[in-house]
Amino acid sequence: MSTATDNKARKAPAGERVADWADGRLGIYSLAKANMRKIFPDHWSFMLGEICLYSFIIIILTGVYLTLFFHPSMNEVEYHGSYVPMQGVLMSEAFASTLDISFDVRGGLLIRQIHHWAALIFVAAMIVHMMRVFFTGAFRKPREVNWIFGFLLLVLGMFTGFTGYSLPDDLLSGTGVRFMQGAILSVPVVGTYLSMFLFGGEFPGGDFVARFYSVHILLLPGIMMGLLVAHLILVFYHKHTQYAGPGKTNNNVVGMPLLPVYMAKAGGFFFLVFGVISVVAAVASINPIWALGPYRPDHVSTGAQPDWYMGMPEGLIRAMPGWEINLWGHTLVLGVFIPLILFPLVLGAIAVWPFIESWVTGDKREHHILDRPRNVPTRTAFGVAWIAEYIVLLIGGGNDMFAQYFHLSINAITWFVRIGFFAVPVVAFIVTKRICLGLQRRDRDKVLHGRETGIIKRLPHGEFVEVHEPLPQGKLHTLTAHEQYKPIEIGPTVDENGVERKVKATEKLRAKLSKGFYAEGNQIPKPTVEEYKEIQSGHGHH
Amino acid sequence: MSSQEIPEEKHLPSEQGDAHHGGVAVADDPFADPGLPVHKPRIQDIDERAAKRSERTVAMLFTLSMLATIGFIASYVIFPVDKIVYIFPLGKVSALNFALGMTLGIALFCIGAGAVHWARTLMSDVEVADDRHEIAASPEVKAKVLQDFADGANESGIGRRPLIRNTMLGALAMLPLSAVVIMRDLGPLPEDKLRHTMWAKGKLLINQNTMEPLRPEDVLVGSLTFAMPEGLDEHQHDFQTQIAKAALMIVRIQPEDIKDKQELEWSHDGIVAYSKICTHVGCPISLYEQQTHHVLCPCHQSTFDLSDGARVIFGPAGHALPQLRIGVNGDGFLEALGDFEEPVGPAFWERG
Ligand code: HEM
Numbered sequence: 001m002s003t004a005t006d007n008k009a010r011k012a013p014a015g016e017r018v019a020d021w022a023d024g025r026l027g028i029y030s031l032a033k034a035n036m037r038k039i040f041p042d043h044w045s046f047m048l049g050e051i052c053l054y055s056f057i058i059i060i061l062t063g064v065y066l067t068l069f070f071h072p073s074m075n076e077v078e079y080h081g082s083y084v085p086m087q088g089v090l091m092s093e094a095f096a097s098t099l100d101i102s103f104d105v106r107g108g109l110l111i112r113q114i115h116h117w118a119a120l121i122f123v124a125a126m127i128v129h130m131m132r133v134f135f136t137g138a139f140r141k142p143r144e145v146n147w148i149f150g151f152l153l154l155v156l157g158m159f160t161g162f163t164g165y166s167l168p169d170d171l172l173s174g175t176g177v178r179f180m181q182g183a184i185l186s187v188p189v190v191g192t193y194l195s196m197f198l199f200g201g202e203f204p205g206g207d208f209v210a211r212f213y214s215v216h217i218l219l220l221p222g223i224m225m226g227l228l229v230a231h232l233i234l235v236f237y238h239k240h241t242q243y244a245g246p247g248k249t250n251n252n253v254v255g256m257p258l259l260p261v262y263m264a265k266a267g268g269f270f271f272l273v274f275g276v277i278s279v280v281a282a283v284a285s286i287n288p289i290w291a292l293g294p295y296r297p298d299h300v301s302t303g304a305q306p307d308w309y310m311g312m313p314e315g316l317i318r319a320m321p322g323w324e325i326n327l328w329g330h331t332l333v334l335g336v337f338i339p340l341i342l343f344p345l346v347l348g349a350i351a352v353w354p355f356i357e358s359w360v361t362g363d364k365r366e367h368h369i370l371d372r373p374r375n376v377p378t379r380t381a382f383g384v385a386w387i388a389e390y391i392v393l394l395i396g397g398g399n400d401m402f403a404q405y406f407h408l409s410i411n412a413i414t415w416f417v418r419i420g421f422f423a424v425p426v427v428a429f430i431v432t433k434r435i436c437l438g439l440q441r442r443d444r445d446k447v448l449h450g451r452e453t454g455i456i457k458r459l460p461h462g463e464f465v466e467v468h469e470p471l472p473q474g475k476l477h478t479l480t481a482h483e484q485y486k487p488i489e490i491g492p493t494v495d496e497n498g499v500e501r502k503v504k505a506t507e508k509l510r511a512k513l514s515k516g517f518y519a520e521g522n523q524i525p526k527p528t529v530e531e532y533k534e535i536q537s538g539h540g541h542h
Numbered sequence: 543m544s545s546q547e548i549p550e551e552k553h554l555p556s557e558q559g560d561a562h563h564g565g566v567a568v569a570d571d572p573f574a575d576p577g578l579p580v581h582k583p584r585i586q587d588i589d590e591r592a593a594k595r596s597e598r599t600v601a602m603l604f605t606l607s608m609l610a611t612i613g614f615i616a617s618y619v620i621f622p623v624d625k626i627v628y629i630f631p632l633g634k635v636s637a638l639n640f641a642l643g644m645t646l647g648i649a650l651f652c653i654g655a656g657a658v659h660w661a662r663t664l665m666s667d668v669e670v671a672d673d674r675h676e677i678a679a680s681p682e683v684k685a686k687v688l689q690d691f692a693d694g695a696n697e698s699g700i701g702r703r704p705l706i707r708n709t710m711l712g713a714l715a716m717l718p719l720s721a722v723v724i725m726r727d728l729g730p731l732p733e734d735k736l737r738h739t740m741w742a743k744g745k746l747l748i749n750q751n752t753m754e755p756l757r758p759e760d761v762l763v764g765s766l767t768f769a770m771p772e773g774l775d776e777h778q779h780d781f782q783t784q785i786a787k788a789a790l791m792i793v794r795i796q797p798e799d800i801k802d803k804q805e806l807e808w809s810h811d812g813i814v815a816y817s818k819i820c821t822h823v824g825c826p827i828s829l830y831e832q833q834t835h836h837v838l839c840p841c842h843q844s845t846f847d848l849s850d851g852a853r854v855i856f857g858p859a860g861h862a863l864p865q866l867r868i869g870v871n872g873d874g875f876l877e878a879l880g881d882f883e884e885p886v887g888p889a890f891w892e893r894g
């Protein structure tokens with residue numbers, strides 16, 4: 001191979017020469033110096049973000065394949081493919097080509113099903129990943145921007161899913177599109193205009209599949225790709241958070257290097273996720289459009305259900321009373337418009353929390369040690385209340401299914417959702433806070449009195465006690481590493497000269513919230529060294 | 543964010559981690575960070591035979607993946623695309639889909655499992671610590687950047703020449719208007735499109751099942767009949783859009799059971815015709831309860847009483863279904879006596 005340069009002392013191996021070439025143009029050595037052995041902490045909950053990433057990649061790969069065969073056209077054609085029950089039926093080209101992908105393209109059905117399953121898992125994984133970030137406080141400074149990027153990915157993911165499953169133009173998805181069009185019509189003043197512009201005229205017209213197509217395969221994934229890359233760059237740049245533990249401080253990051261361990265684990269995990277989704281797609285059919293038939297605005301399948309992530313708006317619209325106000329020749333369709341407004345509000349409630357929390361604490365420091373949810377009772381309670389609200393609305397979205405399954409009347413479920421919409425989050429908040437405080441107390445006891453050993457000892461005077469074993473120092477440290485805020489005080493409202501000081505309403509609110517978050521009774525003071533020493537020295541004598 | 547009134551920092555806890563950075567255990571503090579625990583070797587680290595076993599497991603997984611890929615290609619060639627097989631407990635499934643999905647899944651999974659097993663058992667699992675550095679720049683860097691910016695802005699003269707600044711902002715602000723204007727042809731203006739359907743005086747009611755014009759005697763008590771206007775053909779290009787508004791449902795009710803006066807007037811011999819499109823968000827109504835004359839929308843369960851002007855008796859719909867006035871023509875066929883008098887389907891701002 002290398003005859004001409006044999007006289008040189010040493011010839012760099014081929015890989016090194018390629019790297020040299022690239023370094024001279026891209027500066028890869030400097031890049032690798034900082035990153036190749038970058039440390040990543042390991043914890044199962046950090047894999048949730050990876051599932052999001054991998055399902056997104058799977059979606060892109062399978063989606064590109066589908067575009068090779070799908071015809072985004074609403075022209076009506078007569079079907080003559082190999083699915084016998086649909087022979088001769090009039091349908092849009094979009095529907096016909098989806099049948100072709102399912103029945104005539106070898107492997108097409110598999111790719112379709114992987115694509116759909118991956119989309120469901122993608123949105124689910126994003127929500128769970130978001131919950132892990134929320135409950136551990138990983139959104140605190142410096143990660144607020146990444147929190148917002150992530151939230152945008154979630155919202156865009158939901159809309160990408162919606163536009164995607166509308167493309168085959170089948171009876172079920174068409175019903176969903178009609179639902180969306182009806183909701184758009186309810187927008188005051190501009191609703192009819194929006195609907196006409198979106199559909200190129202009256203519903204359904206002949207345009208929406210082609211329009212949804214470019215939104216689904218280009219616009220939204222393009223934006224998401226940008227956000228996702230930014231999201232990951234920030235994860236790299238900030239370095240990953242870690243849970244408290246021996247040797248872990250706010251100024252370091254403890255784990256294993258990117259090359260080789262993290263790369264092998266994360267890379268391997270991609271294949272695991274892809275493999276599992278493939279097997280699911282092999283054994284569980286999803287969106288069998290051939291059983292539904294092509295869309296006709298005057299036909300409907302019973303038990304029409306959207307993909308699960310759209311169940312929340314579905315619940316809102318089902319539970320809302322049909323209010324309509326007619327005034328001065330105009331109609332305010334509150335029964336549909338209010339759910340349309342509540343949808344982003346309910347979803348967005350979780351997104352603004354980090355900013356409320358940082359305003360209340362006034363904490364401007366960086367945080368890299370994750371919270372245990374119990375140690376931040378108010379935040380945890382809010383998160384659980386939000387999840388509870390979401391579940392109430394999902395139940396509302398499937399009210400007919402629940403009614404059938406549990407032999408309840410739809411009326412009863414609707415009223416449950418109406419009342420539960422207000423009551424359940426409140427109850428969930430209170431109960432969660434209590435549980436957190438209970439767990440904090442338990443940690444406190446564990447630190448002060450040690451771990452229960454399960455060994456019962458009989459004292460000389462006949463009393464039975466359980467032997468407690470003091471915790472090792474690492475454990476003591478872990479359980480006491482968390483910070484505890486004190487509620488902020490407004491201070492005297494009259495200054496030393498007796499002149500009244502004006503306190504802004506926002507400041508009063510802030511002080512009040514701070515009290516609700518951190519005052520006595522809203523968190524259990526963690527044990528102090530003095531308390532510990534006192535109890536430990538008294539031990540055994542008792 | 544102003545918080546002048548409240549002295550900052552006072553309520554903040556002491557810096558986390560700082561006090562015992564580096565894990566130097568303070569003798570006096572039982573809660574102090576003892577530092578990273580010493581690394582415990584795994585069996586593979588001390589026993590070469592165990593390491594060999596791990597190596598073989600990983601290699602076996604990778605080999606399995608190769609076999610599965612061969613299986614994928616073989617399935618693709620062997621199974622006809624339309625072959626259906628029975629597989630317990632899935633039932634009847636496409637043989638090709640099942641075989642391709644399983645082999646692909648195994649091929650992928652084994653690569654993943656192999657890599658993860660390799661990482662967990664054979665790669666170093668010593669935990670190391672890296673330092674973090676504050677994200678915010680040092681005051682010197684910040685001062686330098688601000689100075690650079692000021693210099694740049696100064697050299698451009700943007701502050702000194704408001705004429706340039708203002709016209710530039712104006713030009714940039716106006717430019718997107720073109721992008722907005724060019725969207726105009728996305729669709730027509732609504733005008734009164736949503737107020738009209740194909741129905742008109744004299745149009746026959748075509749039975750959607752038989753595609754024949756309906757006679758009064760075809761409409762039986764207790765049955766729900768779907769109809770569309772004469773002249774609407776499935777093959778015409780705007781069929782979907784027309785049927786989305788014109789779809790009709792017809793029932794026969796004993797005239798004495800009809801509670802609404804106008805409904806009775808617009809009916810023929812107890813036959814009433816209503817829009818099939820739900821007034822909530824537009825699903826087609828499909829269920830009919832003959833005893834009560836209630837119809838139910840399957841989408842969100844809005845229920846309308848067809849014997850009482852189709853008013854809403856349950857569910858999220860906001861107003862009654864529009865009724866079509868019908869009669870019988872000279873040849874004894876049911877006919878429309880005009881269009882709907884109010885818009886069909888979901889409500890909108892201009893509906894009034
Ligand atoms: C396309 C969807 C998403 C992808 C591909 C993705 C991917 C990732 C990955 C791989 C990580 C690092 C590992 C981890 O901590 O799990 C991460 C971290 C993070 N994600 Fe996401 N994520 C997505 C959506 C979201 C959402 C919906 C949120 C919240 C609204 C979010 C907020 C964050 C934050 C704040 C971090 C930093 C956490 C830390 O360092 O502890 N992400 N993301």
Ligand code: FES
Nearest residue numbers: 820822839842844
């Ligand atoms: S569309 Fe009929 S109830 Fe919602």
